[in-house]
Amino acid sequence: MIKIKNYLHQYRRNGKLFLFNSFSSFFTMSAFSILLGIFLKEKQYGEAFVGSIMSIQIVAMGIGSLPSAFMLNRWGNKKSLIVSLSLIAIGGVGQVATDSEIMIIIYSIVYGLGFGIQFTVEPLFLVENSSPVERMSLFSLNFVLKNIAMMIGNFSTGYISDYLKQYMSSVEAIKWILIGCSIIALSGIYAVARIEEYEIVQTKSSTNFFTGYKNMMSSPVILYILYNALIGLGAGMVVPFFSIYLKYALHVDDMVVGSILSFAQLGTVLGGMLIPILVxxxxxxxxxxxxxxxxxxxxxxxxxxxxxxxxxxxFFMRSSLMNMAQPVLQNLSMDLVQKESRSSLSSFLALSNNILRGAGVYLGGMMMERFTYNTPYYFTVAMYFIGTILFMIIFMKDQLWGLRKQLQKQG
Structure with missing residues (x-):
């Protein structure tokens, strides 16, 4: 924590305010990731419906990222983030306050759209509000704080849920926790409102919805989008179901589920602190x-x-290793295109990842209901392996070509 405090002094004011926004919104996300599936199961919905809701949320995140690039260029970061946090809060409360399946779906879309804007703004905002010297450490610190929020959220909500169940039903306990966490997301507006917005320069890509996407396309960008989509597809099959897998496959209490996922999140935090050294x-x-x-x-x-x-x-090791590279990936992706195309690339990456992640959630729910809770993991391993090969082709082509020639000589 001392290291984090020392880091904070070196960053620009806008960067520090954005870190507060990240913490509050991802605390809310952690509560929904661990408890929403259990809440719907406790209300007697099947795995397929639970998977559908999670899938709809994630697809909405992807769809929300498309107009986000246009919104960013026209409104700027500040207004876009305020809209994002408002949608997250409205969608979060709505999902647990209604008994109508149709309304749950509608509020899931609203919730997903809010996070879609958040994910699009994040890498672009961090690049624009940091110098090249501090950029990698700012990306890492943002990643660490998000995961600390997720860790605290996973740990606290599981314990609070078990405590409240002494005085009310499981459904009511989880409902009030998720409403409270939705309201917490709104606290980020306080920080966002104090951000100093730079003058918004209108470019051709900001006035034409499709121009920015057309200008950014190149072979490395297309391959990176495909890599990003494959990782999203694989993650969607298992990650949203971690809490359900632990509770219903291993038969453990909410408190234990929260503790294990919080422990795994701690690994991600530690990994995020190590990543600048590894780089x-x-x-x-x-x-x-x-x-x-x-x-x-x-x-x-x-x-x-x-x-x-x-x-x-x-869970600890998987979470640490797979997630700790996220700040590096964000940084690398922004270097693939020119400055004027960054908002378009950021939104398209969020679109491809979340659309495929949403498809993965739907497939994962179907596989768990029709086969076993373990089945989706095999497909995820295949997606991760293929995606990693694609990543090597994009960023390590010269090393791979050198290795190939060396092996040919030895042969």
Whole structure:
């Protein structure tokens, strides 16, 4: 924590205010990621409907990212973030305050649209409000704080849920927790309202919806979008179901579910702190490849549980390795295009990742209901492996070509 406090002094005011926004919104996300699925299951909805709601949320995040680029160029970061936080709060309250399936779906879309804007703004805002020297550490710190919020949210909501169940039903306890966390998201507006907005320069891409997307397209960008989509598809099959998997496949209490996921989030926080050191030693592309390849054995270990302790360790390692490279990926993606195309690329990456993640959630829910809770993990491993190969082709082509020639000589 001392290291984080020292880091904060070196950043611009806008960067610090955005960090507060990230913390509050991702605390809310953590509560919904762990409790919404359980809430719907407790209301006697099947895995397929739960998967559909999670899928709709994520698809809405992707769809929301498309107009976000246009919104950013016309309104700027500040207004876009205020709209984002308002939609998250409205959608969050609505999902648990209604008994109508149609209304749950509508509020899920609203909630997803809010986070879609948030994800599009994030990398662009961090690049624009940091110098090249501090950029990697700011991306890392933002990532660390988001995951601290997720860790605190996972840990606290599980315990609060079990405590409230002494005085009310499980459904009511989770309902009030999620309403409270939705209101917490609104606290980010206080920080966002104090952001100093730079003058918005109207460009051709900001007045024509499709021009920005057309200008950014190149072979490396297309391959990176495909890589991003494959990782989203694989993650969607398992990540949103972690709490359901632990509760209903391993038969543990909400408190234990929250503790394990909080423990896993701690791994992500620690990994985020280590990532600048790894980047200095290995470089950005090698760091990403190493983290993603090493995460695969632990993902398989979750699919073949050998006791609660080993599952907790596997969650810890998988979360640490697969997620700790996110700030590096955000930084690399913004370097693929010119400044005027960054908002378009950011929105398209959010679109491709979330649309495929949403499809993965739907497929994961179907597989869990028709086969076993373990089945989606095998497909996720395949997606991660193929995606990592694509990433190497984009960013490590020269090293791979050199290795190939070396092997040919030895042969």
């Amino acid at each position: 200095l030693k290995l470089g950005k592309p090698k760091t990403v490849v190493l983290c993603q390849i090493l995460s695969i054995p632990f993902l398989l270990s979750i699919a073949f549980p050998q006791g609660l302790a080993l599952v907790a360790v596997s």
